[in-house]
Amino acid sequence: MAREYDTFVDNPDGFEAGEIDVAVRELTPDDRRKKYLTRYVRAKVAPSEEELPGSDILWLRWQRGRVFPRPWRIQVIRELGEFMPKKAVVRNQ
Numbered sequence: 001m002a003r004e005y006d007t008f009v010d011n012p013d014g015f016e017a018g019e020i021d022v023a024v025r026e027l028t029p030d031d032r033r034k035k036y037l038t039r040y041v042r043a044k045v046a047p048s049e050e051e052l053p054g055s056d057i058l059w060l061r062w063q064r065g066r067v068f069p070r071p072w073r074i075q076v077i078r079e080l081g082e083f084m085p086k087k088a089v090v091r092n093q
Helices: none
Strands: 004-009 018-026 038-046 056-062 072-081
Touching: 018 072
Parallel strands: 004 056
Antiparallel strands: 004 018, 018 038, 038 072, 056 072
16 A cells, blocks of 8 residues: 655645655554654655656645645655754844
8 A cells, every 4th residue: 555645845836756855744654643753855756656656645735734636656765864954044133
């Protein structure tokens, strides 16, 4: 059975296929207590199963949480760590 993941994106229409670093939440973990646990992973993503056979399901969500109507496919290559690194924000004071 395919696992299901989701991730938040700025614009699902602009999301591109390929190998990416992405923060995902597993929606179907073996241990239900770990549902929605965010992991930072290196993965291959594609808009259809034909382009990434044997892959899991990836739901794209807009930043406010609305789900994109068509699922993508994901194949996790490896975990990169617990958190996604971000650039430091310098604020003028």
